[in-house]
Amino acid sequence: xxxxxxxxxxxxxxxxxxxxxxxxxxxxxxxxxxxxxxxxxxxxxxxxxxxxxxxxxxxxxxxxxxxxxxxxxxxxxxxxxxxxxxxxxxxxxxxxxxxxxxxxxxxxxxxxxxxxxxxxxxxxxxxxxxxxxxxxxxxxxxxxxxxxxxxxxxxxxxxxxxxxxxxxxxxxxxxxxxxxxxxxxxxxxxxxxxxxxxxxxxxxxxxxxxxxxxxxxxxxxxxxxxxxxxxxxxxxxxxxxxxxxxxxxxxxxxxxxxxxxxxxxxxxxxxxxxxxxxxxxxxxxxxxxxxxxxxxxxxxxxxxxxxxxxxxxxxxxxxxxxxxxxxxxxxxxxxxxxxxxxxxxxxxxxxxxxxxxxx
Amino acid sequence: xxxxxxxxxxxxxxxxxxxxxxxxxxxxxxxxxxxxxxxxxxxxxxxxxxxxxxxxxxxxxxxxxxxxxxxxxxxxxxxxxxxxxxxxxxxxxxxxxxxxxxxxxxxxxxxxxxxxxxxxxxxxxxxxxxxxxxxxxxxxxxxxxxxxxxxxxxxxxxxxxxxxxxxxxxxxxxxxxxxxxxxxxxxxxxxxxxxxxxxxxxxxxxxxxxxxxxxxxxxxxxxxxxxxxxxxxxxxxxxxxxxxxxxxxxxxxxxxxxxxxxxxxxxxxxxxxxxxxxxxxxxxxxxxxxxxxxxxxxxxxxxxxxxxxxxxxxxxxxxxxxxxxxxxxxxxxxxxxxxxxxxxxxxxxxxxxxxxxxxxxxxxxxxxxxxxxxxxxxxxxxxxxxxxxxxxxxxxxxxxxxxxxxxxxxxxxxxxxxxxxxxxxxxxxxxxxxxxxxxxxxxxxxxxxxxxxxxxxxxxxxxxxxxxxxxxxxxxxxxxxxxxxxxxxxxxxxxxxxxxxxxxxxxxxxxxxxxxxxxxxxxxxxxxxxxxxxxxxxxxxxxxxxxxxxxxxxxxxxxxxxxxxxxxxxxxxxxxxxxxxxxxxxxxxxxxxxxxxxxxxxxx
Ligand SMILES: Nc1nc2c(ncn2[C@@H]2O[C@H](COP(=O)(O)OP(=O)(O)OP(=O)(O)O)[C@@H](O)[C@H]2O)c(=O)[nH]1
Ligand code: SF4
Ligand SMILES: [Mg+2]
Numbered sequence: 022x023x024x025x026x027x028x029x030x031x032x033x034x035x036x037x038x039x040x041x042x043x044x045x046x047x048x049x050x051x052x053x054x055x056x057x058x059x060x061x062x063x064x065x066x067x068x069x070x071x072x073x074x075x076x077x078x079x080x081x082x083x084x085x086x087x088x089x090x091x092x093x094x095x096x097x098x099x100x101x102x103x104x105x106x107x108x109x110x111x112x113x114x115x116x117x118x119x120x121x122x123x124x125x126x127x128x129x130x131x132x133x134x135x136x137x138x139x140x141x142x143x144x145x146x147x148x149x150x151x152x153x154x155x156x157x158x159x160x161x162x163x164x165x166x167x168x169x170x171x172x173x174x175x176x177x178x179x180x181x182x183x184x185x186x187x188x189x190x191x192x193x194x195x196x197x198x199x200x201x202x203x204x205x206x207x208x209x210x211x212x213x214x215x216x217x218x219x220x221x222x223x224x225x226x227x228x229x230x231x232x233x234x235x236x237x238x239x240x241x242x243x244x245x246x247x248x249x250x251x252x253x254x255x256x257x258x259x260x261x262x263x264x265x266x267x268x269x270x271x272x273x274x275x276x277x278x279x280x281x282x283x284x285x286x287x288x289x290x291x292x293x294x295x296x297x298x299x300x301x302x303x304x305x306x307x308x309x310x311x312x313x314x315x316x317x318x319x320x321x322x323x324x325x326x327x328x329x330x331x332x333x334x335x336x337x338x339x340x341x342x343x344x345x346x347x348x349x350x351x352x353x354x355x356x357x358x359x360x361x362x363x364x365x366x367x368x369x370x371x372x373x374x375x376x377x378x379x380x
Numbered sequence: 381x382x383x384x385x386x387x388x389x390x391x392x393x394x395x396x397x398x399x400x401x402x403x404x405x406x407x408x409x410x411x412x413x414x415x416x417x418x419x420x421x422x423x424x425x426x427x428x429x430x431x432x433x434x435x436x437x438x439x440x441x442x443x444x445x446x447x448x449x450x451x452x453x454x455x456x457x458x459x460x461x462x463x464x465x466x467x468x469x470x471x472x473x474x475x476x477x478x479x480x481x482x483x484x485x486x487x488x489x490x491x492x493x494x495x496x497x498x499x500x501x502x503x504x505x506x507x508x509x510x511x512x513x514x515x516x517x518x519x520x521x522x523x524x525x526x527x528x529x530x531x532x533x534x535x536x537x538x539x540x541x542x543x544x545x546x547x548x549x550x551x552x553x554x555x556x557x558x559x560x561x562x563x564x565x566x567x568x569x570x571x572x573x574x575x576x577x578x579x580x581x582x583x584x585x586x587x588x589x590x591x592x593x594x595x596x597x598x599x600x601x602x603x604x605x606x607x608x609x610x611x612x613x614x615x616x617x618x619x620x621x622x623x624x625x626x627x628x629x630x631x632x633x634x635x636x637x638x639x640x641x642x643x644x645x646x647x648x649x650x651x652x653x654x655x656x657x658x659x660x661x662x663x664x665x666x667x668x669x670x671x672x673x674x675x676x677x678x679x680x681x682x683x684x685x686x687x688x689x690x691x692x693x694x695x696x697x698x699x700x701x702x703x704x705x706x707x708x709x710x711x712x713x714x715x716x717x718x719x720x721x722x723x724x725x726x727x728x729x730x731x732x733x734x735x736x737x738x739x740x741x742x743x744x745x746x747x748x749x750x751x752x753x754x755x756x757x758x759x760x761x762x763x764x765x766x767x768x769x770x771x772x773x774x775x776x777x778x779x780x781x782x783x784x785x786x787x788x789x790x791x792x793x794x795x796x797x798x799x800x801x802x803x804x805x806x807x808x809x810x811x812x813x814x815x816x817x818x819x820x821x822x823x824x825x826x827x828x829x830x831x832x833x834x835x836x837x838x839x840x841x842x843x844x845x846x847x848x849x850x851x852x853x854x855x856x857x858x859x860x861x862x863x864x865x866x867x868x869x870x871x872x873x874x875x876x877x878x879x880x881x882x883x884x885x886x887x888x889x890x891x892x893x894x895x896x897x898x899x900x901x902x903x904x905x906x907x908x909x910x911x912x913x914x915x916x917x918x919x920x921x922x923x924x925x926x927x928x929x930x931x932x933x934x935x936x937x938x939x940x941x942x943x944x945x946x947x948x949x950x951x952x953x954x955x956x957x958x959x960x961x962x963x964x965x966x967x968x969x970x971x972x973x974x975x976x977x978x979x980x981x982x983x984x
Binding site: 026202203205222223225226229244245257260261263266268272273274275276281283302304308311312315316319351353366368369370371372373375376379380 | 957
């Protein structure tokens, strides 16, 4: 089983903090893009069944129903998903009842809505196109049509004081899944030059802790992700468990047979030769094991000795004993019934865990 | 066939640093054909990597030149190029002892500087014929007449016949050679007497073992001869001898008056005493030649393995390097904070820097080096004297009657307009005024006595700043004097860290402690727990600084492409961490152990 990711690299406007691969566009993506995508999917040669399909971006909600239909058809042809989780990322300002119905008709059964905030000042700070009212309306439309949906929020946007209210409002919609990402000022983006505006560590920590307090009824199953029971994102778990996934579209990543690869990022080049890899890295066994541990320790489930032995046919303590013991001593991991899980500090200082485990 | 002593001239080239000694040597080598044009490069005699990179001479080098003079006769000229830096002054003294003459080079744009004076006096003391050479006359800023006057007024030499040269363009090369032939007296050894040769240098060659450089004073040395070292009576057989041209060129014999090399089965440099006399084992000379004063290290520091380097690797590297440079000392040392390591002694700061760099580079080691310090003498209440080479060896204050520290006399030549800042600096550094001489209309010589410890920290850099780079410095040891000194401790999370403690002058202890603690706060990265940094004298805490705990360090998103990227980033960070030392529960970066060097004197 694998996860399938489809990258739709188009946005109506480019948010100044965003470092995803995307191009600005008015209206729907060109059909040429859909053609290329379909060609790429058709040409995929490693035979796997898909457990999940995730359409991300960019803004997949810009696709017309017909385009979406064609893409998902190609996915079905190639990957034969039996009971897939099929997610589509949507921007609130694109969401209409009719469009959401069309998504459902096409087979989408999970929508991830880019709300980011319910505070107009914060939304303006982030340079988003929508306002809080639009977000609320979109939430209503999606919640009425999808049992499984998710809301993306960003903490750390100014005013930081708006965060608790955003969380409370989020809880009132009872979205079964919520992602809360800390705002980062990535170099190379317009925000990269404004890094001095970033909130200080203490405030960031307080915001982070606030998410857990106010999202009652959710489990924080990953560093930045919260789910009600049964609503974890199956697709993203492929990443966090370091399992195999196939990525399609410009700049999409794949991890198959121990090779991590990246598609051509530039749109023109991608359209000319869809599926061409510009980066291809064969990972050593050791590297895969290290990455698997680092990823698993982002999850509240952590990693059990048995799961490790099943997957690698090796003994966890032999491979990582000293590192795990040191982390346990430092109070970043704790051991429960043959399973290492991150503690609260382990979540807050998650990079320290990785640092202790890499070679 | 032996060359008559009448036809031999032995001379050193001496000067202030950078005045062009090695470049002049190039011209002499080139003119006499000792090095052909194809193999000629700049500063040919500076062969060590470090010498070439830094553009300075560290070791003296000898070369033999064949020269047909204007009088039509053939001469053998033995040249020794010497280093100019104050740390290596002893190399100059050794070289001079093998010669009858010296070329005193003076940069026509800089004039007489502190080392010019110091080296000239060394040559005068040894009764050498000194030929002033005014170099770099090609420079637009060259002022030949003023330089000539300075040589006369400041050094006290007759400069009316100073040779004008440009080592760069080759101007004056022949004049230099002629002056050597005419003015340097030939050696006057007795070739009939038992052999006596002065060992003025030695080096370790991985293929040949120890190669000693000698100046034969009396008699002769030849291949297969049994010889004896007069200091310890050890006997060896000469397996090879010859000349440096500058390449090694074997010969049958070395006669009185000649300079050359000997290879006689000596295994390590440590067994060779530079300054020793080699004599014939069967017909030994009655008395050895006057030797050299033993040179002792004056600056000490600790070196500890870090990262993947282990103590055995460090030990092996030190053993090997010591074969090449017997002038540094090392002995095993154990620091509570840094574990097993070595305490090393050096001739000066540059020497320390060079040894450290060679260890790291030639042996690929990762090291933590502690701040350099001088050697203190602690006189205890029970009348004993304890030698203290690191602050942690300092006895409890209650047991100490008094502490003495090494003093130096500093001679600073500076343009008059910078005299008052220079004096101000000397005062700050606990200098005692000896005198100020006005050398000429523009420059003066300030003589101060001050603790060596002050120079070890940052005096040289400060002097350059205070004088805009114009002042030059020479110093020599004048013995130990009592000092009002205290041990300053640094505590991390309440635990004293021996490798961070230092001995300081009581008057500045408080200020140094504060500055050091605040520097450390900036150098020690945030960690999982808060780190308290305290500076203390005895039980008295002077200051407390805190490195706040790392509270949040987590990547918010980690999806498909991020995974490998993140692992690589973490690996890189980990590489940086390897260069840190775990002191108790605190990770301390290498630079922290050198933080004292960054404690300037701005706030004093
Ligand atoms: N213009 C000019 N530059 C010169 C002359 N002689 C030497 N230099 C330059 O001065 C610098 C120092 O020359 P060196 O020959 O290395 O000086 P040194 O006295 O051997 O230096 P140390 O061995 O470090 O004391 C080099 O950059 C030379 O190129 C000269 O006659 N004219
Ligand atoms: S944040 Fe989303 S909508 Fe904004 S530019 Fe990035 S991908 Fe496009
Ligand atoms: Mg030189």
